[in-house]
Amino acid sequence: MKLIRKILFPVVPIYYLVTWFRNKLYDNGVKSSKSYDFPIICVGNLSVGGTGKTPMIEYLIRLLKEEKRVATLSRGYKRITEGFVLADENATADTIGDEPFQFFRKFEDIKVAVDGNRQNGIAELRSLESKPEVILLDDAYQHRKVKAGFNILLTSYANPYYNDMVLPTGNLREPRSGSKRADVVVVTKCNPSISEAERNEITRRLKLKSHQKAFFSYIDYAKNVISWQKELPLNQLQEFTLVTGIANATPLVEFLKKQGVKFEHLEFPDHYSFRPNDIELLERKGTILTTEKDYVRLSDYESFKDKLYYLPIQMQIFNNKEFDETIKSFVS
Structure with a gap:
């Protein structure tokens, strides 16, 4: 490259x-x-x-x-839908994009929308009964x-x-x-x-x-990692596979190395759409740690329910x- x-x-x-x-x-x-x-x-x-x-x-x-009253408006990169979409109970990472879906899952009291045409997206949001x-x-x-x-x-x-x-x-x-x-x-x-x-x-x-x-x-970086059903200290993950589909995983990798934990790193491109053979590979792994953005896409797979964690971060x-x-x- x-x-x-x-x-x-x-x-x-x-x-x-x-x-x-x-x-x-x-x-x-x-x-x-x-x-x-x-x-x-x-x-x-x-x-x-x-x-x-x-x-x-x-x-x-x-x-x-x-x-x-706050709303976010994104393009919705790599989503399968078109035009303006306001996140609701049917929203997924596929329908609105991984990052907007992360906002939607994390913050219940805001509006989350996607539209490649930002002018139209703003107009649609402001037309809501409870406009942002x-x-x-x-x-x-x-x-x-x-x-x-x-x-x-x-x-x-x-x-x-x-x-x-x-x-x-x-x-x-x-x-x-x-x-x-x-x-x-x-x-x-x-x-x-x-x-x-x-x-x-x-x-x-x-x-x-x-x-x-x-x-x-x-x-x-948070001290604890989170799964769909539990939260535990990072140092309790003895060995794991780190899975990242972000633009730059270096800071996360360096942080984990400083914590003294043992892991292998599977690195994918930013906003990566995991394919069936990728899922099969990950199913053969033990504990998996990933980013919150990747978690919202991988957590839909039942086979990962008991072994998939993400590490929260804040700016x-x-x-x-x-x-x-x-x-x-x-x-x-």
């Missing part, structure tokens, strides 16, 4: 110009973006994935759901037809956008100049012990505009009071 990316380097300038020109059309009003008179928060990134959008959406849900007061757009930073009132741009500590280039050789969906649309930039998946000096240096390299703020976050933000106040000030 790395060799192919290097071979395709001559395509980089073409991709750069196409995405740069598209942004200019929106920036200059040639292509129109729709604005709204109620709070819409967009969470996204410049890269192709692995920056922690799902933990950020969940952080915002926890922050806002007690005071506002805040809509969180998941992975919509490049969806310029909607002009969110507040943009949260995520970039990972391991691969910040200022060290990257556009596709196909790099991982950026659009040029780094697209970062200027953000209201805040959150550097994700930091080491919890990152120094203030290092944070200051990263902030300097982000080259923020006067209206922007930078924040830093890390992933907080923690340095200087969270300032971040929370920034979000709540916008929503208010």
